[in-house]
Amino acid sequence: MMNFMKLIILTLSVSGQSLKEAVEDNLIPFEHFVGTERENETKSLAERMEHWFVPGEPATADIIYQAGTISSFLSALTALKYVENGTLNLETNINDYLTSNWKMSYKRRQDNRVKLKHLLSHSGAVTVDKFDGYTRGQALPTLQQTLSKSGPANNPKVELIEDLLDIIFNGPFTPGTQEDYSSGGFAALQQVLEDVTGQSFRTIVQQLVLDKANMSSSSFAIRDYTDIDGIAFGHHCNSSEESAIPGNWNTYPESAAQGLWSNVRDLAKLVINVAKGKSGDAGSILRDLAKLVINVAKGKSGDAGSILNTQSTDSMLTIQLKNGQGNPRATEDGTFGLGPEVVDGRASSKWFFNTGYSEGYCSEIIGNTDGRGLVMMSNLDCDRSHFLLGELFRSVAAVYRWEDAASAKVDFNTRLPVKLPLESPQPWEGLYKAEPYVTGIPGVGVIQPFQNVYFSATTAQVDQDVCIYYMYPCANLDNVYCPTFSIFQDVDDKLGQLTFSPDGASGYKGELYMGVVPIVDVEVKVSLTRMCGGHERIEWDKRSVSVTIALSHPQGLISYPSISLMNARKSLSI
Numbered sequence: 001m002m003n004f005m006k007l008i009i010l011t012l013s014v015s016g017q018s019l020k021e022a023v024e025d026n027l028i029p030f031e032h033f034v035g036t037e038r039e040n041e042t043k044s045l046a047e048r049m050e051h052w053f054v055p056g057e058p059a060t061a062d063i064i065y066q067a068g069t070i071s072s073f074l075s076a077l078t079a080l081k082y083v084e085n086g087t088l089n090l091e092t093n094i095n096d097y098l099t100s101n102w103k104m105s106y107k108r109r110q111d112n113r114v115k116l117k118h119l120l121s122h123s124g125a126v127t128v129d130k131f132d133g134y135t136r137g138q139a140l141p142t143l144q145q146t147l148s149k150s151g152p153a154n155n156p157k158v159e160l161i162e163d164l165l166d167i168i169f170n171g172p173f174t175p176g177t178q179e180d181y182s183s184g185g186f187a188a189l190q191q192v193l194e195d196v197t198g199q200s201f202r203t204i205v206q207q208l209v210l211d212k213a214n215m216s217s218s219s220f221a222i223r224d225y226t227d228i229d230g231i232a233f234g235h236h237c238n239s240s241e242e243s244a245i246p247g248n249w250n251t252y253p254e255s256a257a258q259g260l261w262s263n264v265r266d267l268a269k270l271v272i273n274v275a276k277g278k279s280g281d282a283g284s285i286l287r288d289l290a291k292l293v294i295n296v297a298k299g300k301s302g303d304a305g306s307i308l309n310t311q312s313t314d315s316m317l318t319i320q321l322k323n324g325q326g327n328p329r330a331t332e333d334g335t336f337g338l339g340p341e342v343v344d345g346r347a348s349s350k351w352f353f354n355t356g357y358s359e360g361y362c363s364e365i366i367g368n369t370d371g372r373g374l375v376m377m378s379n380l381d382c383d384r385s386h387f388l389l390g391e392l393f394r395s396v397a398a399v400y401r402w403e404d405a406a407s408a409k410v411d412f413n414t415r416l417p418v419k420l421p422l423e424s425p426q427p428w429e430g431l432y433k434a435e436p437y438v439t440g441i442p443g444v445g446v447i448q449p450f451q452n453v454y455f456s457a458t459t460a461q462v463d464q465d466v467c468i469y470y471m472y473p474c475a476n477l478d479n480v481y482c483p484t485f486s487i488f489q490d491v492d493d494k495l496g497q498l499t500f501s502p503d504g505a506s507g508y509k510g511e512l513y514m515g516v517v518p519i520v521d522v523e524v525k526v527s528l529t530r531m532c533g534g535h536e537r538i539e540w541d542k543r544s545v546s547v548t549i550a551l552s553h554p555q556g557l558i559s560y561p562s563i564s565l566m567n568a569r570k571s572l573s574i
Contacts, residue, residue, distance in 0.1 A: 019399055028394035030387045030484060032415040034475045045392075052388050053237060053468075054380055063232045064217065065377045066249060067260040068358030069130065070365055071220070072186045074209050075201075075256035076120050076316065076339025077307050079189060081208045083116075084312045087196060090117040090338070094188060099195045102147045104188060106160040106172040114160070114175045116192070119185040120338040121320035123330075125161045125173035128184025131254045133359050136225050136247025143194070146187055146254055158184040177331045179321060183257035190256035201255050212307050218262040220255045230263075232379035234360020237467030245360035258358055262377075317342050317350050317369065341411070345370070346404040353410055357382055364389050364412060372402060384467065386412055386487040411487070417475035418482055424457035428500035428508040430533035437514075437526050447514060447524055452531070455498075455510070471498070507533060 026042040029051075033039050043051070082088040088097070093112045095103050104114045104126075118124035132154060134140055141153040149157035160172035161180065173180075190201045197204055202220045210218055223231075225247060234245035252258040308316065319342050321334030335341045340352040349370040356363030362382035367373035374396055378385040390412040397405040397413075406413075431454050437447040450462045460469045460483045474482040474497060481498040494513045503509035510528030 022399045023392075023395050026395050026399065027391040028398065028415075029391060030415055030487070031470070031472060032417050032475075033420055034417045036420050038420065042395075043391075048388055048391055051470075052384060054378075054385055054388050062217075062230050062263060064230050064261050064263045065232050065363065065379055066234065066252075066258075066356075066358045066361040067218075067262045067363050067377070068252075068258050068356035068361055069183060070262075070354050070356035070363055071256060071258050071260040072183070073339050073354040073365070074205055074260060075186055075189060075193075077209050078201075078205045078256075079116065079120060079193060080308055080312050080316055080338060082193070082196070083315075084309060088116055088192075090120075090315075091115055094119065094192050097192045097196050100144060100191060102144055102191060104159065106162075111160055111172065114188075116189075117320060117338065118175045119182075119189045119192075121334065121336045122179050122181045122185060123177070123321055123334065123336070124175045124182060124185050124188075125178070125180060126175075126182040126185040126188065127156050127159055127161055128187070129181050130183045130357055131155055131187075131252055131258055133250025133252045133258070135250055138251075140222070140251060140253045143187065143191055143253070147184075147191060155184070158187055174328050176321075176326060176328055179332070179334045179336055183254065186257035187254045190254070193256070205256075209307060215262070218260065220259045220261075222251060222253065222259075223249075223261060232361075234358070235380050236360060237380070237384045243467070249361075250359045252358065260356075316340070317352055335409070343408045343410065344404075345408070349404075351405065351408050351410070355382070355386075355411065362386055362389065364393070366393070366405075366410065368405075372400075372405075382487070387484065390414065390487060414487055416472075416482055416484065418472035419475055421470075421472050422457040426457045428510070428530075429456050430454070430508070431531045432510055432528040433531055434512070435527040435529060437524055439522070439524070447526065449512070449514065449526060453528070455500075460498075503530070 024045045027045055027048045029041070029043055029048065033041070048054075079088060083090055093104075093115050095110060095112050095114075097116075098104075103110045105111055114124045114126065119126070131146075134152075134154065139152040141151050145151040145153045146155060147158045149155065160175070163171055163173045193204060194201055205220055209215070228248065231248070233248040234250070236243040236245070316338045317340075318337055319334050320336060320338065321330040321332060323330055323333045335343070337352065340354045343351045343353075345351045345368050347370075349368050351366060351368050353364065353366035356365070356377070358381075360381050361377075361379055362385045363375075363377040365373075365375050374393060376389045376392060378389070393410070393413055394406065396402070431452060433452055434448055434450050439447060452463050454461045455471065458471055460471050461467070462469075469483045469485055471481050471483040474480045477497075479499060481500075483496055483498060485496045495515055497513040498510060500508050500510045508530045510530070512526045512528060514524040514526055516523050
């Protein structure tokens with residue numbers, strides 16, 4: 001099934017057709033043109049899909065997506081259920097539970113400081129932020145091979161992260177002191193669960209979470225590549241053939257971290273049953289990812305139909321790290337509870353959220369303990385679709401007056417302060433070569449984010465890739481430019497900032513700010529040498545595409561109309 005893009009918006013305060021239209025017509029862009037006539041502009045969904053090259057074709061509500069790292073949310077619920085019944089203890093180091101050959105270690109020395117709570121809160125200082133998956137035809141490793149980096153495993157060894165500041169003892173970071181998102185930690189959690197129960201992870205998560213929440217269309221099973229019926233194929237940056245994931249999707253044997261497949265068939269029906277679900281009515285109709293939102297809300301209210309009881313739910317939604325507190329003492333304020341990230345909502349409510357990363361897919365699940373929620377899934381990876389998901393989130397929050405959501409520090413709810421785009425030609429336009437940056441730091445080595453990049457007045461394109469990035473003059477700065485490289489950009493920390501200056505040899509040179517090496521507090525700036533000048537030409541390739549968005553309210557299901565879009569393909573004239 002090619003080139004599908006489906007977004008299902010789940011809202012919990014819908015009262016009519018006009019609100020649906022308001023969401024569609026009032027997306028708040030990632031680019032924030034502060035101090036200009038466009039400062040408060042909004043755009044339609046069709047305009048922003050065209051802007052981000054995110055076309056979609058007609059799709060039914062049965063389409064199944066990879067949910068990626070949302071898997072960790074379900075895995076945390078599974079682990080907390082065993083904490084609840086006394087099988088596991090959050091304060092116990094995980095090596096005490098492991099009966100298989102693998103143990104948590106550092107440079108082949110067993111390390112017993114990583115506790116179960118550290119894995120769940122991403123504070124265990126464990127390697128592997130995310131797994132890359134395996135393409136069609138590649139051999140898949142066992143869980144033991146993944147953890148020990150043996151056999152066909154393509155990931156680094158799962159162990160404690162080296163502390164490069166510890167020159168004398170050459171030791172690791174201390175677990176429980178800071179957050180580092182770790183899919184490797186959830187692979188370790190999977191081994192703990194399997195060793196303790198003597199059952200496969202897929203069996204126990206099916207019984208304790210999927211069946212409990214009636215998630216009948218969701219599965220952690222390895223999907224056969226011939227089983228393509230109803231599957232949305234993954235893509236990198238648009239729906240073109242060039243950006244399709246080879247083999248249509250990658251396989252993730254690391255189930256607890258990234259192995260979930262799910263659909264959004266009944267997500268919009270949640271609002272119809274939110275009163276029943278909130279009150280624990282047995283007739284509540286909840287399905288798939290949205291059921292987790294309401295199920296957690298049930299747990300908060302002590303509902304008998306929830307996966308977790310009230311105490312376990314409170315623990316899950318309590319941020320684990322507070323600067324200067326704990327034993328050992330935390331060195332920063334965290335954002336993670338035991339599984340999802342957590343922020344305060346209005347009154348005494350809390351928002352909890354989880355991003356689903358995998359190659360060619362991106363999802364977001366955000367819920368509130370008072371029953372509000374939003375779930376979005378797409379078959380375009382987060383490098384591109386994250387922008388659009390954030391814009392949809394801001395529109396929903398504004399239209400439905402979720403003031404506490406709009407101000408919440410949710411990862412994908414970010415905007416980039418910029419000035420109005422420049423007009424071409426600019427004297428610095430052209431093709432540039434990125435020079436290797438030698439850090440001189442053991443374990444870091446050479447930084448070279450790409451080989452070549454083409455800059456026009458308004459775009460950047462790396463290594464002739466089919467993806468392009470928009471570029472604007474940064475707000476409150478002169479002669480500094482901000483490409484839209486990442487949803488996590490912040491003009492205050494300068495990530496991605498570009499400068500150009502005259503250079504006698506090639507006319508112009510550039511400099512790209514990559515960030516700060518935390519070990520020695522050194523700023524990394526990659527030098528760019530212009531190879532030749534030139535201007536960009538955009539060629540439009542008309543394609544009939546659409547996106548389906550469903551929104552529910554107590555009287556029934558509202559479907560957004562299909563939207564005809566243009567799909568752009570880019571060529572360079574240098």
